[in-house]
Amino acid sequence: MIATYHNHSSWSDGKTSFEEIYNHAKRIGVDELGISDHFCVYPDGSSPDWALGPERVDAYLEDVLSFKDREGPTVRVGLEFDWFESHQELIQPLVEAIPLDYRIGAVHHVEQEQFDMSFEYWTEKSSEERDEVWRKYWAQVTEMAASGLFDIAAHLDLPKKLGFYPEGDVSACIDEALEAIRSTDMVVELNTAGFGKRCADGYPSIDILKQCRAKEIPITLSSDGHIPEHILFEFERGLSHLKEAGYTELARFRNREIWFESLDETLARP
Ligand SMILES: [Zn+2]
Ligand SMILES: [Zn+2]
Numbered sequence: 001m002i003a004t005y006h007n008h009s010s011w012s013d014g015k016t017s018f019e020e021i022y023n024h025a026k027r028i029g030v031d032e033l034g035i036s037d038h039f040c041v042y043p044d045g046s047s048p049d050w051a052l053g054p055e056r057v058d059a060y061l062e063d064v065l066s067f068k069d070r071e072g073p074t075v076r077v078g079l080e081f082d083w084f085e086s087h088q089e090l091i092q093p094l095v096e097a098i099p100l101d102y103r104i105g106a107v108h109h110v111e112q113e114q115f116d117m118s119f120e121y122w123t124e125k126s127s128e129e130r131d132e133v134w135r136k137y138w139a140q141v142t143e144m145a146a147s148g149l150f151d152i153a154a155h156l157d158l159p160k161k162l163g164f165y166p167e168g169d170v171s172a173c174i175d176e177a178l179e180a181i182r183s184t185d186m187v188v189e190l191n192t193a194g195f196g197k198r199c200a201d202g203y204p205s206i207d208i209l210k211q212c213r214a215k216e217i218p219i220t221l222s223s224d225g226h227i228p229e230h231i232l233f234e235f236e237r238g239l240s241h242l243k244e245a246g247y248t249e250l251a252r253f254r255n256r257e258i259w260f261e262s263l264d265e266t267l268a269r270p
Helices: 018-027 054-067 088-096 119-124 127-146 159-163 173-181 192-196 207-216 235-244
Strands: 032-039 076-084 104-108 186-192 219-222 249-254 257-262
Touching: 018 032, 032 054, 032 104, 032 235, 054 076, 076 249, 104 127, 119 249, 127 159, 127 173, 173 207, 186 192, 186 207, 186 235, 192 235, 192 249, 207 235, 219 249
Parallel strands: 032 076, 076 104, 186 219
Antiparallel strands: 249 257
């Protein structure tokens, strides 16, 4: 059984239609295919070109759900929601109006600046300022989790993507975020996209995975694919990180209900 939940189509910043992703998933033997295009509403109420806003969600759902009865992978539909500082009042009614199999909560911005797209963002900062970005990032994750709106915490540890790590100790901020995730019954994903970035590591690291495991936070495995060929990118390596962290099960979702499947079943072919 292979299930994957975090993938992008041309409904947001993915490179191909959902149909192309679906057909590729079918060819490579994916059993359960989840799509999670970006949903982004900035604090001023506008939405960027690379993401869905509320007005295009119905068409997205219609497209994806039209694959539900096809012979091939079971389709699950989700969205990756961008979280901003103090975002709850604005986003809550929008999130709750959309029927999904799972909701992914994601932090890509600190003080409305995207931190994972340019080297300059990091090189122009002193080491103290970089550490401050890291602390604010984890505070945003805490806020996102504490909102109680989401099922899966996307790519924890993302600010390391371009290779800039905190120099000071941010472990208390990480622990606070993981506590918020645990106390709102969220799941963390191991996102394998980072293996192909400058950080060359999964999001999150094995060390953070071990902390999640110690708090009994469940886990999913996804590649954050933006092209069909990346649907199962580095899944073998991801599985070995999960095993090293002590995980034995993966979380599965349908209609926002969760259940679990043995890790050893993943990638196991008949
Ligand atoms: Zn993301
Ligand atoms: Zn994503």
